[in-house]
Amino acid sequence: MQTFDFIVVGSGSAGSVVAERLSASGRFSVLVLEAGGTDRRFFVQMPLGYGKTFFDPQVNWNYAAEADPGLAGNKDHWPRGKILGGSSSINAMVWIRGAPEDFDAWRDAGNPGWGFDDLLPAFKAIEDNQAGSTGLRGTGGPIHVTDNRKNVHPLTHRFLAAGQQAGLALNQDFNGPSQEGVGVYQITTRDGRRMSAARGFLRPAMKRANVRVETNALATKVLFEGTRAVGVEYLQNGAKNTARAGREVILSSGSVNTPQLLQLSGIGPASVLGELGISALHDNCHVGRNLQDHQGVNYTWKAKVPTLNQLLRPWWGKMLAGMQYLALRTGPLSMSMNQGGGFFRSSPTHALPNMQLYFQVFSTVLPKAGERPILSPDPFPGFSIGLSNCRPSSRGEIMIRSAEPTVHPRITVNAYATDADVAEMLDAVKFLRKLAAMPAIAEIIADEVLPGPSITSDADLIEDFRKRSGTVYHPVSTCRMGPDPKTSVVDPRLRVHGLAGLRVIDASIFPDNITGNTNAATIMTGWKGAELVLEDAG
Structure with a gap:
């Protein structure tokens, strides 16, 4: 020994x-x-x-x-x-x-x-x-931290504009003086x-x-x-x-x-x-x-304009992205799925942001069994905005x-075990739709895919996020x-x-x-x- x-x-x-x-x-x-x-x-x-x-x-x-x-x-x-x-x-x-x-x-x-x-x-x-x-x-x-502001997909800028139209500040650095607002995420990469x-x-x-x-x-x-x-x-x-x-x-x-x-x-x-x-x-x-743990859920829309789905779905798109990555260590394969995001308060009663946003320039509504299809997204142009609760009171x-x-x-997670956690998530998913209704994003939306326009009542919204929520791995x-x-x-x-x-x-x-x-x-x-x-x- x-x-x-x-x-x-x-x-x-x-x-x-x-x-x-x-x-x-x-x-x-x-x-x-x-x-x-x-x-x-x-x-x-x-x-x-x-x-x-x-x-x-x-x-x-x-x-x-x-x-x-x-x-x-x-x-x-x-x-x-x-x-x-x-x-x-x-x-x-x-x-x-x-x-x-x-x-x-x-x-x-x-x-x-x-x-x-x-x-x-x-x-x-x-x-x-x-x-x-x-x-x-x-x-x-x-630990090298990459500043991605010059590299994000153009639709990310629409998300940032919509956030500002919805009343959130543009935040250039979530690790700066304040977390609140929308911005581009820094990620832990170096040279791709x-x-x-x-x-x-x-x-x-x-x-x-x-x-x-x-x-x-x-x-x-x-x-x-x-x-x-x-x-x-x-x-x-x-x-x-x-x-x-x-x-x-x-x-x-x-x-x-x-x-x-x-x-x-x-x-x-x-x-x-x-x-x-x-x-x-x-x-x-x-x-x-x-x-x-932080629990999260995504809302997904079909877009009128191309998203990363059109690049990462077909074989030739995968080949182009792969060649760009192998040759230059750049392009979508060199980044996170969450290019933009932010922090907001689901209710004015919160003294600090209690929700985190994630903007994804692709969609994965049609998953393959046993796989997280980031590299095989949906056949239609789509994008998602997700969120997760920052300070849940539930304990497991x-x-x-x-x-x-x-x-x-x-x-044993005990997700959404308290009324407070349910109430703040209900407020938060309503804000996702408010965000999507802002002109910068609304003008490129064809349809809401998930949860879908028929889900409108509080009871249905709660049932939906219970069914589709999950850990965000924290x-x-x-x-x-x-x-x-x-x-x-x-x-x-x-x-x-x-x-x-x-x-x-x-x-x-x-x-x-x-x-x-x-x-x-x-x-x-x-x-x-x-x-x-x-x-x-x-």
């Missing part, structure tokens, strides 16, 4: 950062355990290729949530990255930090050092923002290739002699001596292995796998563990609970269903941070309450969800968490 100073379980958005930061000085040895394989795959590196990874078991955990009454009984598909880079290797690449008020609320909940002003230096250090350096943006960091956490952080770290990365290595249990974590047991190529940590075990497996591994290791609700024959080393009922949980580590945990808070062990899993320094030598550094520690996409905040958590580890290591 080999011994390392630190064992990092998971090479995702946070784990890649932790491994790089802890190994940078050369003082410490770091072992990274990743359940998936290499990120050197064409459809991983090609930005729009993530449609091909949406169901691919080679790179994706392909979780299925429990049947959810809030989603009309549907079992939602939960893609999570099982690959170097984790979900940053298969996500939609939109770079949103979150509202400053989100992080100030974390701090005010008893987590010193987690306010926006505290975290801004980390956010800036991470970035190499093409838009340039400002008091709020950084350049020269490991995906800029994952693996590319920005882990790959450089892997060149160091003090870093070892084991792929296809499924962590099955954290090993303890008394109440101190001393190592990790893992399966690799059918064999059981163990590795010892001289200083700390750090769990960076994400909001699904981290609570699962804790529970498999005897850390969690004693009643749940006991039913599965697992002895509770540390009874904490909050492990796996407080699950928060993630609990193991078996003591066998290869069995997926039970994901699960957080299943090992939430807080000062009180009676209400949280980790303390403000990300140490697991009641145990030694064990931290959690990933999105599962978020006290509450943030306003927008979670990848940037997760990478920041990796940076901040590594700083805390290094401080405590002297």
Whole structure:
């Protein structure tokens, strides 16, 4: 059994950062355990290729949530990255930090050092923002952030004009002074290739002699001596292995796998563990609970003018787009499906934006079974405007269903479980139609395809978004941070309450969800968490 100073379980958005930061000085040895394989795959590196990874078991955990009454009984598909880079290797690449008020609320909940002003230096250090350096943006960091304002499809400009006609401001930078308004999304790409956490952080770290990365290595249990974590047991190529940590075990497996591994290791609700024959080393009922996620729905229209459907649907269009990408690393394949978007308040009663917009210059009303048809859109010209709730009050949980580590945990979302969540989504979908009625967009619309013009009453609109909503892939808070062990899993320094030598550094520690996409905040958590580890290591 080999011994390392630190064992990092998971090479995702946070784990890649932790491994790089802890190994940078050369003082410490770091072992990274990743359940998936290499990120050197064409459809991983090609930005729009993530449609091909949406169901691919080679790179994706392909979780299925429990049947959810809030989603009309549907079992939602939960893609999570099982690959170097984790979900940053298969996500939609939109770079949103979150509202400053989100992080100030974390701090005010008893987590010193987690306010926006505290975290801004980390956010800036991470970035190499093409838009340039400002008091709020950084350049020269490991993650290149592309400013797409000059590259978007012409219809995106119609969306921006319609948003302004509907009363929203034009926002040149959602990571600037304010999030509210409509604008073009910055994305994590560089030279037409995906800029994952693996590319920005882990790959450089892997060149160091003090870093070892084991792929296809499924962590099955954290090993303890008394109440101190001393190592990790893992399966690799059918064999059981163990590795010892001289200083700390750090769990960076994400909001699904981290609570699962804790529970498999005897850390969690004693009643749940006991039913599965697992002895509770540390009874904490909050492990796996407080699950928060953003729920989204798309409205789709048939257009009077060509959209990306006409380019990406036919074989010759695919060939042209492919040739442009291979030769120049430009064109639609070098971008995200969400070129434009924004943030708005579904009601004037909200002090801050509570809804996020996504504009897509193509449509996928006619999906193919087992595929997310981004590269095979509808045969007619179409486009979609989607939205997701930023601060839902519904809460779910993630609990193991078996003591066998290869069995997926039970994901109970409880979407739209509160009247407040239903009411704000109803207001929000009505705003989508208001947006589409603005002259800049209305003059190019032939028909509303989804949900269709017959869906008009409040009851029908609610029924529709329950049937068609789903995760926008931002699960957080299943090992939430807080000062009180009676209400949280980790303390403000990300140490697991009641145990030694064990931290959690990933999105599962978020006290509450943030306003927008979670990848940037997760990478920041990796940076901040590594700083805390290094401080405590002297």
